[in-house]
Amino acid sequence: MAATAAASAAAEGSARRAAKRALELFEPEGPSALVPDLPAAQRLRIASLMADEFAHVARPEVPPGMASVSRTELGATSAAGGATTTKLLQDAKAQSGGAGAAALPATARAGASSTALVSLAGKAGAASAAAQSSQSAVRGVASRSGAAPAGQAGSAARSGARGAADAVEEVVAALEDDGAAAGVAAGGSQQGMRHAAALAEAAQSSSRVSAARRRPRQLVAPSWHAPWKLQRVISGLGGWVRCVAVDPSNEFFVTGSADRNVTVWDLATGERKLTLTGHISTVRGAVLSPRHPYLFTAGEDKKVLCWDLEHNKVIRHYHGHLSGVYSLAMHPTLDVLMSGGRDAVCRVWDMRTRSEVHVLSGHTNAVASIITQPTDPQVITGSMDSTVRLWDLAAGKSMGVLTHHQRAVRALARGSGPGAAGSGGEHSFVSGAADGLRKWHASSGQFLFSMRAHEAMVHSLACNSDGVLFSGADDGGYRMWDVATGHCFQAGKAAVQPGSLDSEAAIYCAAFDMTGTRLITGGADKTVRVWREDPSATPESHPVDLDAYRAEVRRAEEAGAV
Numbered sequence: 001m002a003a004t005a006a007a008s009a010a011a012e013g014s015a016r017r018a019a020k021r022a023l024e025l026f027e028p029e030g031p032s033a034l035v036p037d038l039p040a041a042q043r044l045r046i047a048s049l050m051a052d053e054f055a056h057v058a059r060p061e062v063p064p065g066m067a068s069v070s071r072t073e074l075g076a077t078s079a080a081g082g083a084t085t086t087k088l089l090q091d092a093k094a095q096s097g098g099a100g101a102a103a104l105p106a107t108a109r110a111g112a113s114s115t116a117l118v119s120l121a122g123k124a125g126a127a128s129a130a131a132q133s134s135q136s137a138v139r140g141v142a143s144r145s146g147a148a149p150a151g152q153a154g155s156a157a158r159s160g161a162r163g164a165a166d167a168v169e170e171v172v173a174a175l176e177d178d179g180a181a182a183g184v185a186a187g188g189s190q191q192g193m194r195h196a197a198a199l200a201e202a203a204q205s206s207s208r209v210s211a212a213r214r215r216p217r218q219l220v221a222p223s224w225h226a227p228w229k230l231q232r233v234i235s236g237l238g239g240w241v242r243c244v245a246v247d248p249s250n251e252f253f254v255t256g257s258a259d260r261n262v263t264v265w266d267l268a269t270g271e272r273k274l275t276l277t278g279h280i281s282t283v284r285g286a287v288l289s290p291r292h293p294y295l296f297t298a299g300e301d302k303k304v305l306c307w308d309l310e311h312n313k314v315i316r317h318y319h320g321h322l323s324g325v326y327s328l329a330m331h332p333t334l335d336v337l338m339s340g341g342r343d344a345v346c347r348v349w350d351m352r353t354r355s356e357v358h359v360l361s362g363h364t365n366a367v368a369s370i371i372t373q374p375t376d377p378q379v380i381t382g383s384m385d386s387t388v389r390l391w392d393l394a395a396g397k398s399m400g401v402l403t404h405h406q407r408a409v410r411a412l413a414r415g416s417g418p419g420a421a422g423s424g425g426e427h428s429f430v431s432g433a434a435d436g437l438r439k440w441h442a443s444s445g446q447f448l449f450s451m452r453a454h455e456a457m458v459h460s461l462a463c464n465s466d467g468v469l470f471s472g473a474d475d476g477g478y479r480m481w482d483v484a485t486g487h488c489f490q491a492g493k494a495a496v497q498p499g500s501l502d503s504e505a506a507i508y509c510a511a512f513d514m515t516g517t518r519l520i521t522g523g524a525d526k527t528v529r530v531w532r533e534d535p536s537a538t539p540e541s542h543p544v545d546l547d548a549y550r551a552e553v554r555r556a557e558e559a560g561a562v
Contacts, residue, residue: 241522
C-alpha cells in the first residue's frame with residue numbers, strides 16, 4: 001500500500017505538470033482549422049457523458065493520492081498523451097497480474113478523455129511535448145504499484161476492468177444513437193484495444209496536420225503587377241454605398257446604397273443611367289444574372305427582389321428571411337440564388353419558381369458574405385460568428401467549418417488568375433476579417449497561409465483574372481495583393497469626399513469589371529470610385545520588393561498566423 005501511495009503521489013505531480021504544459025500549448029494554438037461536422041453542443045454532451053461514466057466506474061479504484069486531481073487536469077493530461085493510448089493499454093494489459101489498482105482506471109480515463117479530445121479535431125497534436133511526461137507518469141504508476149500484494153492487486157484490476165467494460169458498452173451505445181462513430185478504451189478487452197488503436201491513429205494524424213499547419217511556408221517569388229491609380233470619383237448618392245455588381249456584358253454596373261435606391265451606371269463614362277426604387281431600407285446586396293436580363297437585390301428590409309432590366313420593374317419577390325439580408329450570390333451554372341443575413345442562415349432559392357430549396361443553417365450570427373462555384377463545395381459562407389462554412393449544395397448540409405478567424409468574417413473572394421480553378425492552378429478562396437486575411441484550399445478547407453492586412457475591419461475583397469486581390473477596410477485603407485503568394489505590392493488610404501467626416505472613410509464594397517482592368521469601389525463617403533492600372537508602370541520602374549515580402553511573411557510567422 002505504501003508503494004501504491006507513493007506511485008499515486010508521483011502520478012499526481014506528473015499529471016499537474018503535464019496538464020499545465022498542455023494548457024500552455026493549447027491556448028495560443030486556437031481552434032482547429034476544420035472541425036468535424038457535428039454540432040458543438042452534441043460533441044460536448046458526448047464528451048461529458050463519457051467523462052461522467054468513466055469517473056463513476058473508476059472512482060472506487062482511484063488511490064487516495066489521485067483524488068485531489070481535478071477532472072480538467074486529468075482530461076488535459078490524457079489529451080496530451082492521446083497519441084500513445086494504445087501503448088499504455090498494452091503495458092497495462094501485460095502487467096494486469098501485478099499492476100495494481102491504479103493502472104487500469106487511469107488508462108480508462110486516458111482513453112475516455114482522448115476520445116473526447118480527438119472528437120474536438122486534433123488538439124492532441126499540439127501537446128506532443130507533454131505526451132512524453134504523461135506516458136512516463138502512467139508507466140511509473142504501473143511499475144511502482146507492482147510492489148502491492150499480487151492477489152489484492154489482481155482482484156482490484158479485474159473488478160475495475162469489468163466495471164470499465166460495462167461502462168464502455170453504455171457509452172458506445174449512446175454514441176451510436178447520436179450517429180457518432182467513436183471507440184473508447186476498455187481495460188484489457190479486445191474491443192477496447194481496437195477502439196484505442198483507432199483513437200491513437202486519429203490523434204497521430206491530427207498531430208501531423210497540426211505540425212503541417214505550423215510549418216513555415218515556402219517563399220515563392222511574387223508575380224509583378226502594375227500599381228493602380230484612381231481614375232474617377234462618382235458622387236451624388238444619398239447614402240453609404242454598400243454593394244456593387246458589374247454587368248457580364250461589361251457595359252454598366254449597379255450599386256446599392258443606404259438611400260434605399262438601386263442605381264445603374266455606365267461603366268465607360270460613369271454617368272447615371274437609371275435609378276430603381278423598391279426597397280424601404282438600405283440595399284446590402286446586388287447580383288446580375290449572366291444568362292438572363294435580371295438583377296437581384298437584397299436589403300435590410302428583409303426583401304430579396306428580382307428586377308427585369310428590360311422593363312425596369314420588379315417581377316419576383318423571395319420571401320423567407322426573418323431579418324435583414326446582408327449578402328447575395330448566384331450560382332455560376334444553375335438558376336439558383338443564395339441569400340444570407342441577420343437570421344444566421346443562407347437560403348437557397350429557385351430563381352424561376354421562387355421556392356426555397358434549402359435553408360443552410362449552422363452559423364450562430366449573421367451571414368455577411370457568400371461566394372459560389374461550380375464544384376464542391378458549391379457554396380461558401382462567411383459569418384459574424386468568426387467562422388467560414390463549406391456547404392454541399394445537393395444535400396443542403398455543411399461539409400466543414402473553418403475556425404482560424406477570431407473576428408467577424410465580413411468578406412470572401414474566390415482566387416483568380418494562375419492560382420484559381422479552371423486555369424490549371426489551385427482551387428482557392430480568401431476570407432477577410434479584422435484579424436487579417438486567410439487563404440484556403442476551397443475543396444478541402446485546408447489553410448494555406450495568412451496575410452497581415454489592416455488594423456481595422458475588412459469589409460470588401462475582390463480578385464481579378466490576373467491574380468490581383470483588393471482588400472478594403474473600415475478606416476479607408478486599401479491594399480493590393482498578389483493572391484498566389486500573399487505579397488502586398490500596394491497600400492494606401494483613400495481620401496474622403498469633401499463634406500464627409502473622417503470616420504466615413506470605410507470601403508464597403510469592391511468589384512473588378514469583366515476584363516479585370518478596372519476596379520469599382522463604394523464607401524461610406526457616398527461615392528463610387530473607379531480605379532485603373534498605371535499604364536506607364538514597368539517592372540523596372542516599380543520592381544517587386546522581395547525584402548518587404550520576406551519581412552511580411554516573417555512577421556506573420558512570428559504572430560503565429562502562418
